[in-house]
Amino acid sequence: MRLSRLTLSGFKSFADPTDFRFDAPITGIVGPNGCGKSNVVDAIKWVLGERSAKSLRGGAMLDVIFAGSASRKPGGHASVTLTFDNPRLAVPIDRDIPEISTEAEPAETMDVEGASIDGPVQRDAVRDRLLPVDADEVQVERRLWADGRSEYLVNGRKVRLRDVRELFLDTGIGNDAYCIIEQGKVDAMLRAHPVERRSILEEAA
Amino acid sequence: MRLSRLTLSGFKSFADPTDFRFDAPITGIVGPNGCGKSNVVDAIKWVLGERSAKSLRGGAMLDVIFAGSASRKPGGHASVTLTFDNPRLAVPIDRDIPEISTEAEPAETMDVEGASIDGPVQRDAVRDRLLPVDADEVQVERRLWADGRSEYLVNGRKVRLRDVRELFLDTGIGNDAYCIIEQGKVDAMLRAHPVERRSILEEAA
Amino acid sequence: SRRRFKATFEAVRDQFGGQEGMFRRLFGGGSADLFLVPMENGEIDWLESGVEIRAKPPGKEPRVISQLSGGEKTMTAVALLMAIFRSKPSPFCILDEVDAALDEANVERFTKALGPFLDRSHFIVITHHKRTMQACHELHGVTMAERGVSRRVTVRVDQVGADGRIREDALE
Amino acid sequence: SRRRFKATFEAVRDQFGGQEGMFRRLFGGGSADLFLVPMENGEIDWLESGVEIRAKPPGKEPRVISQLSGGEKTMTAVALLMAIFRSKPSPFCILDEVDAALDEANVERFTKALGPFLDRSHFIVITHHKRTMQACHELHGVTMAERGVSRRVTVRVDQVGADGRIREDALE
Ligand SMILES: Nc1ncnc2c1ncn2[C@@H]1O[C@H](COP(=O)(O)OP(=O)(O)OP(=O)(O)O)[C@@H](O)[C@H]1O
Numbered sequence A, B: 001m002r003l004s005r006l007t008l009s010g011f012k013s014f015a016d017p018t019d020f021r022f023d024a025p026i027t028g029i030v031g032p033n034g035c036g037k038s039n040v041v042d043a044i045k046w047v048l049g050e051r052s053a054k055s056l057r058g059g060a061m062l063d064v065i066f067a068g069s070a071s072r073k074p075g076g077h078a079s080v081t082l083t084f085d086n087p088r089l090a091v092p093i094d095r096d097i098p099e100i101s102t103e104a105e106p107a108e109t110m111d112v113e114g115a116s117i118d119g120p121v122q123r124d125a126v127r128d129r130l131l132p133v134d135a136d137e138v139q140v141e142r143r144l145w146a147d148g149r150s151e152y153l154v155n156g157r158k159v160r161l162r163d164v165r166e167l168f169l170d171t172g173i174g175n176d177a178y179c180i181i182e183q184g185k186v187d188a189m190l191r192a193h194p195v196e197r198r199s200i201l202e203e204a205a
Numbered sequence C, D: 001s002r003r004r005f006k007a008t009f010e011a012v013r014d015q016f017g018g019q020e021g022m023f024r025r026l027f028g029g030g031s032a033d034l035f036l037v038p039m040e041n042g043e044i045d046w047l048e049s050g051v052e053i054r055a056k057p058p059g060k061e062p063r064v065i066s067q068l069s070g071g072e073k074t075m076t077a078v079a080l081l082m083a084i085f086r087s088k089p090s091p092f093c094i095l096d097e098v099d100a101a102l103d104e105a106n107v108e109r110f111t112k113a114l115g116p117f118l119d120r121s122h123f124i125v126i127t128h129h130k131r132t133m134q135a136c137h138e139l140h141g142v143t144m145a146e147r148g149v150s151r152r153v154t155v156r157v158d159q160v161g162a163d164g165r166i167r168e169d170a171l172e
């Protein structure tokens, strides 16, 4: 299971649809100050379910939508898609089946018509793929409109935020996981309080 | 009035007496990671009266004394001296005469025999020099012994911490003044709360 | 659960401070350790105790990690991160200018340390350091040729000027 | 006192965000401003109100300063520091790796911005950037040839290797 591609459109300074492929073992992102490199990291955190505007360096969540520039009008919506390769495995995985809590999701991820969504995530049905979706490629998308509506999609089907989190359970992937080190935060683990350090280790347990 | 020289001995990683001259308009300090560059900044803050061990990146104030290395025993005391040029001015200065508070100084700067010290700082007597000391050169020194005794000296005479602070009143120099930007803290003014920013501007008023 | 945390803690501790651990690999020697902080009653509680870090670069005797230099802190943090990564690899890892405080010699050690992880994960590294760029297999340039609007271009290391600017010839 | 604060605030505001201010000088354009935050009652109180910063790099429309990039934040902070310095110069200024997040083009603008201050103050700059070293009139190298013990040596820019290490010939 490999992160193969990132597509941004209308997200922060990426006004136009922009594609990043990640085919190499080490991919570098370079460019002068202020050109949009850290916005790429924010995009990945956002599509993985980040809900705090502050941790995306904004004032409000709507700040992730392209705000306009000297030559362009502000954007109407932001969309980010992550594409993962999800090939069949030779040896099936033994997955814990988590209890699915039945408390209602917060409204932000309700389907625009308000219907509840039958998750594409078949945790126990799909044992021969790392991501529990029966497809060779898994695309996770998040969208946000200027009027505040937002939605998550997995392979084109609307899902809840909980489905996205469940999709990545136990993979080490998450919007605040130890595998995303933000600018200026590399020594956060050293500066943290001993008890906070514990919770980072618990996440990896 | 110019900072012309810094002398460290037994302070942090500077086990041996070490001199830095600052004769150029812009002086660079360079060297690999961990070699002792930021310790130089700590030394300047310390001699100017810094009283928080934490802001010198240590656990306790005694941590500023050379702690030993693979090939050397720990040091017995630390000493740092700042030397300022203090030439006579063509035009005398009109100095405010601050009220001197009479509350007792904390014990750390009492003379080792406990006698009170007659300050060399003649604020109203010396009007033709930037630093109110009647000498072409002013040396400020701070010493700390492993047993906790410490003292301040101005031109070789013992003084109180209050005298050191008074010496630099209204010059823009101080251990936490805006003229010392520590490593990793350049955007502290941006990250600070609006009310904290105000106090930085008040210092410059 | 307690059992799982203990197993992870022991694994990370060894990957971090062990003889072959990431700390010694990144510093070329020295020693490091992780330990649990006893509770008020003096006992260690596997479910509650916080985690403390001890790090000693070769030939030095820092009492607390706050005495380490900026570059030493970065290298210690990267060593710990890699130790966690080794005991629980995730498919990818994003590093945004983690090399900002490093001198060139440490940038070299940092990029070399990524090698052993490439069989299980891949890295996305944002950097201004030429040496780190040279360690990348592929480079994406981001430019704002149109002010305020980001665009991606494919670049080779030799097309990135010393000033991090992407040279004209790469901007198709 | 209120009068003094007001005078300093107005001076720094102009030196920071004015047409010829430090922000426009460091960014080659754009606009910036300082303003006092009204109290709960909506009034500005010269004795109590906090200070807010607005910064707009050329061609951009950030709503809050937290949206600025790492390098843009550093340049904005340096511009503000210089503005304070201009209204109340101190005899010296120590900058410890303030250029860590800057690309080469911004390092260039930063070192050029020190020029106008040299008639009243002098600077002590700690850096790993070659460009900043080249802007220095004198360089002190610090080495730990003996592990754990710092020593000072005089160096020229060409004696500092690409990796910040001081070459053997400078270590008398
Ligand atoms: N919603 C938005 N619309 C348009 N531009 C935005 C939006 N949000 C942020 N920006 C702009 O994006 C820029 C910051 O980009 P980013 O932080 O990715 O830069 P960077 O390439 O990481 O630079 P550095 O090397 O300095 O860290 C800022 O100038 C900011 O104004």
Ligand SMILES: Nc1ncnc2c1ncn2[C@@H]1O[C@H](COP(=O)(O)OP(=O)(O)OP(=O)(O)O)[C@@H](O)[C@H]1O
Pocket: B011, B012, B013, B014, B031, B032, B033, B034, B035, B036, B037, B038, B039, B040, B063, B064, B065, B066, B067, B068, B183, C057, C060, C061, C062, C067, C068, C069, C070, C071, C072, C101, D148
């Ligand atoms: N009391 C002490 N005795 C001996 N060594 C000390 C003492 N206090 C700190 N040190 C050592 O000084 C070193 C840190 O030096 P410093 O922070 O000045 O490095 P630096 O040159 O600024 O490096 P960088 O480029 O990484 O910021 C640490 O390795 C630390 O162990």
Ligand SMILES: [Mg+2]
Pocket: A037, A038, A183, D069, D070, D071
């Ligand atoms: Mg950035």
Ligand SMILES: [Mg+2]
Pocket: B037, B038, B183, C069, C070, C071
């Ligand atoms: Mg340092």
